[in-house]
Amino acid sequence: MEKNAGTVDRIVRVVIGIGLLYAVATGMVLGIVMYVAGILGIMMMVTAALAYCPLYPAMKMNTASKPK
Incomplete structure (x- = not known):
């Protein structure tokens, strides 16, 4: 699994994930909507942590x- 998410992408995912989980x-x-937001929030956090x-x-x- 090669990393395909950059730093800015990961930061945005963490912010959105925290917002959804909050x-x-x-x-x-x-x-x-609660279940969908919870699942999306967790998915955002996991993809940010894995950078994938x-x-x-x-x-x-x-x-x-x-x-390079």
Whole structure:
């Protein structure tokens, strides 16, 4: 699994992930939206930690800096 998420990409994912998980934890979202937001928040945090997004290869994207 080659890293395909760059630093800025990872920071944005962490911020969005924390926001989604905060919304779930504080009850700002309810019902099915709560579950979707929780799953998306966890996915954002995991992809940021691994520096790998499984959708990027399908879209031929790579925000990670390439070694010189």
